[in-house]
Amino acid sequence: MIVEFALALPIFLLFVYGLITLFLWGTAAIFAQDVADETARKYAVTMDKSSAVNLGETQLGRWAYLFIAPGSTIIDADANGKRAIATVTVKPRIQRLYFYKLDTITKESSCVLEDVWRNPQNYD
Numbered sequence: 001m002i003v004e005f006a007l008a009l010p011i012f013l014l015f016v017y018g019l020i021t022l023f024l025w026g027t028a029a030i031f032a033q034d035v036a037d038e039t040a041r042k043y044a045v046t047m048d049k050s051s052a053v054n055l056g057e058t059q060l061g062r063w064a065y066l067f068i069a070p071g072s073t074i075i076d077a078d079a080n081g082k083r084a085i086a087t088v089t090v091k092p093r094i095q096r097l098y099f100y101k102l103d104t105i106t107k108e109s110s111c112v113l114e115d116v117w118r119n120p121q122n123y124d
Helices: 002-046 049-062 114-118
Strands: 074-080 083-090 105-112
Touching: 002 049, 002 074, 002 083, 002 105, 049 074, 049 083, 105 114
Parallel strands: none
Antiparallel strands: 074 083, 083 105
16 A cells, blocks of 8 residues: 555656646736736826836736746737737746746737827828
8 A cells, every 4th residue: 555655656646736826827927928918908098008017017017926026027018000908928937847948828818099089190
């Protein structure tokens, strides 16, 4: 019985480590998408890039540091025609799963600029 347990335990622990790692990577991806959405929304309303990026960094600073490696965050907001586009790139805190290297997470979101609704004559 001890032999079977000794053979099964390492396999079980590898399985549990894989589940935990994929859960943390998925949670980091959810945080990155949420920050991209909020940054695009803020930029669409204010047309102020620094304010939108600051909001994104504040959002990440709340709980995302548990799942995202510190200092690996890149947040960008820009206007493209009638849309505000925000891109967030982060690295997960756990970057290796066995012998696989986990990719960086890049999420993009877009919103219609509020100015399009207020001044539609400028966008014809």
